Amino acid sequence: MIESIVDRENMINEYQNDLNKKIEALKEIEQLKEDFVATLTHDLKVPIIAEKNMLQFLLESRFDELTERQREVIVRIQNSNxxxxxLVEIILETYKLNETNIILNKERIDVNNVVETVIDEMxxxxxANAQKINFSSEYDDFINADKFYIKRVLKNIILNGLSFTESGGTIDIETESDVNTVKIKITNYGKSxxxxxxxxxFDKYYSSAKKFRKIGTGLGLYLSNKIIDAxxxxxxxxxxxxxxxxxxxLLNK
Ligand SMILES: Nc1ncnc2c1ncn2[C@@H]1O[C@H](COP(=O)(O)OP(=O)(O)O)[C@@H](O)[C@H]1O
Ligand SMILES: [Mg+2]
Known part of the structure; x- marks a missing residue:
């Protein structure tokens, strides 16, 4: 009786060890995959930035004068660039965060000013799709936050909003402030x-992009949530x- 219990325990331990080894191996593969994507993305960034600069030179007529039609086409390429x-930055920042926790570089920032800067960038x-971005604010305020990361979050949410807005549509951005918190609201219409x-x-890799034949990594909201959590x-x-x-x-003042 006792022997068979001991046998069983040994068997369970063996299974457990085996399972642990398999989990470790899977984790290693996962890490290898992530490293591969991070390295590849990093390498991709170099030519993409080179293209960005070339397109800017072209638009500044550094090589030759452009016709109106050529200019239009280059502006389009500039936007997809x-x-x-x-996209590349979202991927790189997400993988960077996997390695180290978010280190915030907090400073006193003017909320409306940051929102306006991001809107200008977007x-x-x-x-390119004749979409409008409206901004309204009842009251401006300051918060202690990492400007770079807050901009990343706003860009992600605005980009999502635009990608779910039809051509010619509008997204609305509002800021609000009360005693303890500041709210930045980004609304898009039509699709819910x-x-x-x-x-x-907010799950890592969750994306409905494929369903709509769009490009998406499912990392944008995952990263945004981590940043706002921090x-x-x-x-x-x-x-x-x-x-x-x-x-x-929602951010605390
Ligand atoms: N404004 C929005 N309207 C509708 N669905 C949205 C909106 N923002 C995000 N989503 C949904 O959340 C998913 C995850 O978003 P995100 O993490 O930014 O990944 P991605 O944009 O790469 O798909 C999107 O694929 C989409 O299904
Ligand atoms: Mg997104």
Whole structure:
């Protein structure tokens, strides 16, 4: 009796060891894959940035005068180049965060000023699809936050909003402030997110992009959530069926 119990225990231990080894091997493969993607993405960044510079030179007529038609085409290429750079940066920053925790470089920042800067940076992408970005604010305020990371979050949410907005459509951005918190609200119209989908959108790699034949990594909201978490803030999502979706970034003052 006792012998068979001991045997069984040995067997269970062996299974456990075997399982642990397999888990370790899987983790190693996962790490290798992530390293591969990070290295590849990093290498991709170099030619993409070189292209960005060349396109800028072309638009400045450094090589020759451009016809109106040529200029239009180059502006289009410049915009897709810009989207590509955003994509590459989201991937690189996400993998960087896997290695080290987020180290915040906090400074006193003017919320409306940061929002306006991001909108200016995103405007060419919106223009390419004749989309409008409206901004309104009742009250401006300052917060202690990492400007670089907050900009990353806003860019991610705005890019998502634009990609779910049809050509010629509009997204609305509002800032609000109360005693303890500042809210940045980004709303896009038309498409909504199903209730049972909302709980997944912050998951690593979750993306419905493929469904809509768009480019997406599913890293944007995952990264954004991590950044806002590190600031002890919150991202809320309110989506009304077939009407609109609002992402609300809440940050403490
Ligand atoms: N404004 C939005 N409207 C509708 N769905 C959204 C919106 N923002 C995000 N989502 C959903 O959340 C998913 C994850 O977003 P994200 O992490 O930025 O990844 P990606 O943009 O690469 O797909 C999107 O694929 C989409 O399904
Ligand atoms: Mg995205």
């Amino acid at each position: 810009k989207e590509l750079i955003e 405007r060419p992408i919106a223009d 997110i199903d209730e049972n989908e909302i709980e997944h959108i 600031h002890k803030g919150k991202i809320e999502v309110v989506s009304e069926k077939d009407s609109k979706t609002t992402f609300i970034v």
